[in-house]
Amino acid sequence: MAPTPTVFIGRGPDLAHLLAEAGSAARGQARTTLVLGDAGVGKTRLLEEYLDRTPLARTAVGACLETSGGTVAFAPFTAALRHLAREVPPGPARAGVLARLLPELGPAGPAADGGDRSRLFEAVLAYLEEAAADGGLALAVEDLHRADASTRDLLLFLARNLGPAPVHLVATVRADDLHRAHPLRRLLPDLERPARATRLDLVPFDREEVAAQAAALRGGSRPDPGALDLLFERSGGNPLFVEALVSAPGDGLPDTSRDLLLRAVDPLPDADRAVLGLAALSGARVHHALLAAVAADLSEDEPDGVLRRAVDARVLRVAGEDYEFRHALLAEAVREDLLPGQRVRGHRRYVSALEAGVPGLAEPERVLRLAHHADAVHDHPRAFAARWAAAGHAAGAFAHPEHLAALERLLELWELLPDPEAVAGPLGVTRGRLLLDAARAAVQTGGAHEALRYTAEGAGQAEGPADRAAFLLVRSQALKALYRRAEGLEALDGAAALLPRGHPDRIAVHGARAALLSLVGGDAEALREARAVLDRARAAGDRRSETDALITLGSVLSPVSPGEARELLVAGRELARGLGMVDAELRAWNNLGVHHMFRLDWHGELRAGREALRRCAELGITRSRGLVHAVGAAAALVDLGRLREAEAELEGYGTGRGFDEDGRRLVLAEIRLAEGDPAGAREHWERGSRPPDAADTHGYAMSDQTGVRVLVREGDLDGALVLARRLVGEERDRRPTQASVDGAVPVAELVRALRRAGRGARADALAGEVGVFLRPSSWWATPYGELRRAQAGARLAADPADALAEWERALAMVRGRDARLEEFRMLEEACRAAAEAGERTRAGELFGELEAGAGLLDTDAPLRERYVEPLRPATGRARPPAGLTPREAEVLAQVAEGRTNTEIGERLFISAKTVSVHMSNLMGKLGVTNRHAAAVRSRELGLAPPGA
Numbered sequence: 001m002a003p004t005p006t007v008f009i010g011r012g013p014d015l016a017h018l019l020a021e022a023g024s025a026a027r028g029q030a031r032t033t034l035v036l037g038d039a040g041v042g043k044t045r046l047l048e049e050y051l052d053r054t055p056l057a058r059t060a061v062g063a064c065l066e067t068s069g070g071t072v073a074f075a076p077f078t079a080a081l082r083h084l085a086r087e088v089p090p091g092p093a094r095a096g097v098l099a100r101l102l103p104e105l106g107p108a109g110p111a112a113d114g115g116d117r118s119r120l121f122e123a124v125l126a127y128l129e130e131a132a133a134d135g136g137l138a139l140a141v142e143d144l145h146r147a148d149a150s151t152r153d154l155l156l157f158l159a160r161n162l163g164p165a166p167v168h169l170v171a172t173v174r175a176d177d178l179h180r181a182h183p184l185r186r187l188l189p190d191l192e193r194p195a196r197a198t199r200l201d202l203v204p205f206d207r208e209e210v211a212a213q214a215a216a217l218r219g220g221s222r223p224d225p226g227a228l229d230l231l232f233e234r235s236g237g238n239p240l241f242v243e244a245l246v247s248a249p250g251d252g253l254p255d256t257s258r259d260l261l262l263r264a265v266d267p268l269p270d271a272d273r274a275v276l277g278l279a280a281l282s283g284a285r286v287h288h289a290l291l292a293a294v295a296a297d298l299s300e301d302e303p304d305g306v307l308r309r310a311v312d313a314r315v316l317r318v319a320g321e322d323y324e325f326r327h328a329l330l331a332e333a334v335r336e337d338l339l340p341g342q343r344v345r346g347h348r349r350y351v352s353a354l355e356a357g358v359p360g361l362a363e364p365e366r367v368l369r370l371a372h373h374a375d376a377v378h379d380h381p382r383a384f385a386a387r388w389a390a391a392g393h394a395a396g397a398f399a400h401p402e403h404l405a406a407l408e409r410l411l412e413l414w415e416l417l418p419d420p421e422a423v424a425g426p427l428g429v430t431r432g433r434l435l436l437d438a439a440r441a442a443v444q445t446g447g448a449h450e451a452l453r454y455t456a457e458g459a460g461q462a463e464g465p466a467d468r469a470a471f472l473l474v475r476s477q478a479l480k481a482l483y484r485r486a487e488g489l490e491a492l493d494g495a496a497a498l499l500p501r502g503h504p505d506r507i508a509v510h511g512a513r514a515a516l517l518s519l520v521g522g523d524a525e526a527l528r529e530a531r532a533v534l535d536r537a538r539a540a541g542d543r544r545s546e547t548d549a550l551i552t553l554g555s556v557l558s559p560v561s562p563g564e565a566r567e568l569l570v571a572g573r574e575l576a577r578g579l580g581m582v583d584a585e586l587r588a589w590n591n592l593g594v595h596h597m598f599r600l601d602w603h604g605e606l607r608a609g610r611e612a613l614r615r616c617a618e619l620g621i622t623r624s625r626g627l628v629h630a631v632g633a634a635a636a637l638v639d640l641g642r643l644r645e646a647e648a649e650l651e652g653y654g655t656g657r658g659f660d661e662d663g664r665r666l667v668l669a670e671i672r673l674a675e676g677d678p679a680g681a682r683e684h685w686e687r688g689s690r691p692p693d694a695a696d697t698h699g700y701a702m703s704d705q706t707g708v709r710v711l712v713r714e715g716d717l718d719g720a721l722v723l724a725r726r727l728v729g730e731e732r733d734r735r736p737t738q739a740s741v742d743g744a745v746p747v748a749e750l751v752r753a754l755r756r757a758g759r760g761a762r763a764d765a766l767a768g769e770v771g772v773f774l775r776p777s778s779w780w781a782t783p784y785g786e787l788r789r790a791q792a793g794a795r796l797a798a799d800p801a802d803a804l805a806e807w808e809r810a811l812a813m814v815r816g817r818d819a820r821l822e823e824f825r826m827l828e829e830a831c832r833a834a835a836e837a838g839e840r841t842r843a844g845e846l847f848g849e850l851e852a853g854a855g856l857l858d859t860d861a862p863l864r865e866r867y868v869e870p871l872r873p874a875t876g877r878a879r880p881p882a883g884l885t886p887r888e889a890e891v892l893a894q895v896a897e898g899r900t901n902t903e904i905g906e907r908l909f910i911s912a913k914t915v916s917v918h919m920s921n922l923m924g925k926l927g928v929t930n931r932h933a934a935a936v937r938s939r940e941l942g943l944a945p946p947g948a
Contacts, residue, residue, distance in 0.1 A: 007216050008049050009239070010209040011042065014200050018050040021198060022168045026055055026136045030162030032169040034144075034191060037202030039329050040240025043172040046202065047140055056168060057135025060084050063324075064146040065285065065365065071148035072365050073399030074101055076141045077124060079320075088131045097123035097620070100397045103363075108396070110580070117398035118624035121157045125623065128158070129165040136166035143328070144171040145184055149401035149445075152187050159191055161623045163652060174328075175201070204237030213239060217246040240327055247314070261333040264315050274298050274342075275306045276315060280335035281346045282369070285324040287361050290369075293353040294346075321360060347376040355382070364393040371409075381423045384413045388427055391437075404441035404450075410434050432462055439474045443481065451478035466505065469495040473509055476516070485520045489513065507536050507545040515552045521735030523778055526556045547575045551588045558595045559738075559778040559785070565595060582619060586612065586629075593632040594738070598784040602636045602819055609633025627653045631663040635670075641820025642909075643671050643859040662688035666706045674821055675861035678713035685710045701727060701739050708746035712753045720750050721766070728769045736777035741785050744773035748795035755798070767796055787813050794829065800836035807833055824853040828867050835874035847875040855890040858909040881941045888922040889943055891915060896935045896944035 008015070014035075021031040037043050051059045060083045062076030072078075078101045085105065090098055096109035100120055131137050141147070141155060159169060171191075178185055192199055205213065210232045215222040223231060235241040244260045265273055275295045279286050288307075295306070307323060310316040315330065316323045325331035338346070350373035354366055367389040374383035391406035411434050414420045424430065435458035442451035455475040462468040472495035479488035492513040499506040511533045517526035530553040537545035550572030557565040573588035575581075589612035596604030612629035616622040630649050637646035650664050665688025672681035685706050704723045711720035724747045731743055747770050754763035770792065779785050787810055794806035807830035814823050827850040834843035850871070854863045864886055872879070880889035887908075894904040901915040908915075923929065926937045938944040 009213045010205055011046050022054045022056050025166050025168040028164045030165045030167045032159040032197040034171050034199045036173045036175045038176040039174055040238045041202045042239045054138045056138045059138045061140045063142040072368055073148050073150045073394050073397055073402040080139055084131045090127050094123050094127055118621040120398050121154055121624055122620045125161055128167055132165050132167045138168045141171040145174045145177045150399040156190055207232050210242055213242050214246050258333040261330050264313055271298055272306050272309055276334050277338045278346050280331045284328040284331040285322050288321050289360050290358045294349045344377055347373045380413055380416045384423050400441055400444040404445055407434055407438040443477050448478040448481040465498040469498040488516055507542050511545045511548045518552055518556050521737045523556050547572050547581055547584050555591045559782045598782040600783040600817055602639045606633050606636035627660040631667055634667045638670055639819050639822045641857040669706050675859055676866035681710045705742055705746045708750055712750055724750050728772055731772045736775045738779045740773050741779050741788050744770055744792040745788055748792040752795045800833045804833040804837050820856045827853055831871050840876055843875040844877050847877045855908050883925050888918050891918045892922055892938045893943050895931055896938040
């Protein structure tokens with residue numbers, strides 16, 4: 001056997017790249033690197049060298065574990081966290097969450113109603129940040145191509161959210177395993193998308209690198225040119241095959257790669273090869289105690305002696321408490337070399353050992369392996385019991401995809417059991433329960449279509465009305481997720497009809513019905529239903545249904561009885577907090593923000609968003625659940641004219657897709673539109689717009705509304721027409737909702753743009769369709785609805801005088817509410833309408849307000865140049881007198897009102913020092929030496945506000 005090379009061959013640029021990325025992480029910017037390459041190309045060797053040389057203080061490695069019976073959820077992170085916890089023990093609060101993955105940390109904290117998976121992800125994120133705080137952390141995930149869905153989800157979450165933490169995530173991927181349908185193919189683009197992510201594609205060695213590897217294996221002796229040519233040709237530059245060819249005894253070349261890999265195993269004694277065969281049945285990696293128990297009587301030697309020879313022969317290597325084959329290909333070769341009888345006997349040995357218990361082997365891994373080996377020998381009763389236990393462990397770790405996979409396998413096993421009730425009965429399992437649990441798990445994983453299939457089968461086989469109602473309730477949840485809300489209501493109606501009066505589930509069904517009615521515009525019916533549910537829930541002491549009813553009732557009453565609505569939403573929020581109903585509490589916070597917005601109380605909307613974010617921080621779910629509330633707060637800041645603050649509000653959240661991230665992009669698009677940058681707005685809108693294959697229509701209405709406005713500003717009226725027609729068509733197909741209020745304005749804006757472009761017939765046709773948004777609804781009666789009605793009417797008006805009247809009406813609604821951007825936009829529109837209507841005096845007055853308003857917006861964008869100055873000629877307003885700049889004139893007006901430099905800076909969003917500079921300049925231009933004289937000159941020049 002040739003010696004193991006101690007030098008690192010080739011891969012110099014790849015190693016340098018990894019070390020450079022680690023350096024960036026050490027400087028406070030988390031990095032992610034994907035290392036891809038075919039089997040045997042050297043991914044693990046490169047990773048080992050990197051981890052040995054990394055400048056980061058701590059390292060942790062975890063491998064994805066896979067059996068033919070499934071994957072161990074979160075396996076690489078469990079291994080890495082276990083290693084780190086020995087060095088940096090997590091605090092008690094965090095340990096209670098991490099105990100879902102590391103039972104040795106103590107009892108797991110109680111599960112809340114919603115938010116548990118988010119809390120687990122954030123606990124892992126926060127702990128990694130803590131472990132990295134002192135010198136940085138390199139965290140490696142090996143064999144990502146074998147990862148379970150939960151591991152993939154967690155890795156993506158970390159890559160998006162680690163931010164400034166000194167963490168370098170490295171994941172290795174076997175590229176030749178990524179067939180077309182492999183789930184990692186969909187994940188890789190998301191992992192590579194963040195700017196902090198890079199990808200390394202390892203290629204085979206060239207001829208000189210093969211020569212260097214062969215020389216190292218041969219003790220420094222370089223092959224002669226002919227032998228090197230043959231070695232390079234037969235190995236294809238694959239380091240694993242180079243080593244096998246150089247290290248294998250004999251001169252002949254094997255016929256297959258399997259024969260080549262087995263050359264290292266063939267010289268070992270028969271008993272040793274038998275032990276290796278057993279190890280290979282477990283996969284590429286096996287726990288020491290498990291292998292020792294399985295192979296205890298196969299050799300006269302102690303198992304440790306056998307394993308030592310396998311390690312010396314470079315077949316196995318030690319990995320903590322495990323043994324692993326030097327490469328997965330070697331494990332596959334050994335396993336395929338076993339005779340059928342050997343495999344069956346080996347699997348039976350595993351079943352016996354695993355059923356007896358294995359010290360040190362984690363219980364989730366034990367039951368999953370037991371299920372796998374029992375499956376292999378067709379011991380379906382044992383496989384069923386083990387799989388049921390595995391399903392429980394997956395659910396307990398909030399590994400929803402693995403929970404669903406286990407339930408689906410249990411349904412398969414049910415059909416294979418000769419007497420399924422005899423096996424499942426003692427476990428408390430029925431086929432109906434499996435179908436119901438599978439449907440619920442499918443909803444949790446986003447598989448609404450799968451849930452519908454399970455509920456259809458389950459409802460047809462349910463034994464009684466209550467069981468059928470349970471399936472219909474889950475069916476309604478799946479239909480709601482698909483935005484098939486009318487069908488969801490039918491399912492709830494069916495469930496309610498099945499349950500007799502007084503049944504405990506009846507209240508929850510009617511509560512779900514009330515909530516769904518409120519989303520489809522059935523406000524009157526939703527109001528009746530929610531009041532009835534509230535009364536019944538209180539009478540029955542059902543606090544959970546009472547909570548949901550309070551929130552639904554408050555949301556429905558918001559447009560017609562705002563005081564009562566707010567009281568109900570606050571009561572529901574506080575009750576949800578006390579009961580640990582995270583989803584319900586966050587729903588209440590979100591609905592409170594919307595409630596304030598419809599009252600034109602943008603400060604209240606901002607407070608609700610920020611209070612919700614503080615609550616998310618308390619719950620430890622800010623980065624996974626906080627973005628929707630940050631979007632609400634940022635939207636309020638935009639209307640208040642605090643544009644830079646709004647943009648900052650949206651920082652610190654991972655990027656990706658989903659409604660929350662799309663909402664973030666749409667707010668950023670609004671900021672760019674406000675700044676007069678339609679190209680920048682389009683970039684954000686396109687990244688948050690409706691995907692081409694989206695089945696949902698209702699959820700993307702806001703995206704299409706923003707898109708219409710963006711395309712109109714860019715002059716792409718035909719593109720805007722496509723979106724407008726879609727908005728109109730989808731609005732026509734449903735009852736009016738609160739979302740209808742926002743649909744009229746962008747379509748009306750397009751109507752005006754078409755008229756100005758000389759496309760009157762098209763404009764008139766579209767104007768006739770705007771009425772679909774204006775159908776009677778309680779939401780139009782709110783202050784927000786009245787504002788949007790006036791804004792739409794102004795844009796639809798063909799006569800500038802009519803448009804001016806509508807803009808004046810809209811301005812009256814927002815004056816005094818500190819809605820600086822909203823007011824600024826309407827001042828510009830009203831000023832233009834007044835000029836077009838020939839009302840030059842009024843245009844001049846509005847222009848003065850517009851000019852002053854530009855200075856009140858918190859942005860670096862040149863708003864005066866883009867919005868104010870183009871209107872000056874039409875209004876007859878001269879530039880500021882005495883050579884003052886517009887900003888100096890604004891500062892002077894504030895001085896006339898008696899404000900200090902600090903107060904002026906706060907009002908104009910500039911520093912007191914900048915105000916001081918403006919004061920020096922303007923006093924020089926006015927020829928005065930003090931603030932009092934400057935104020936007097938301001939009044940003389942007509943720059944002071946009335947009454948100053």
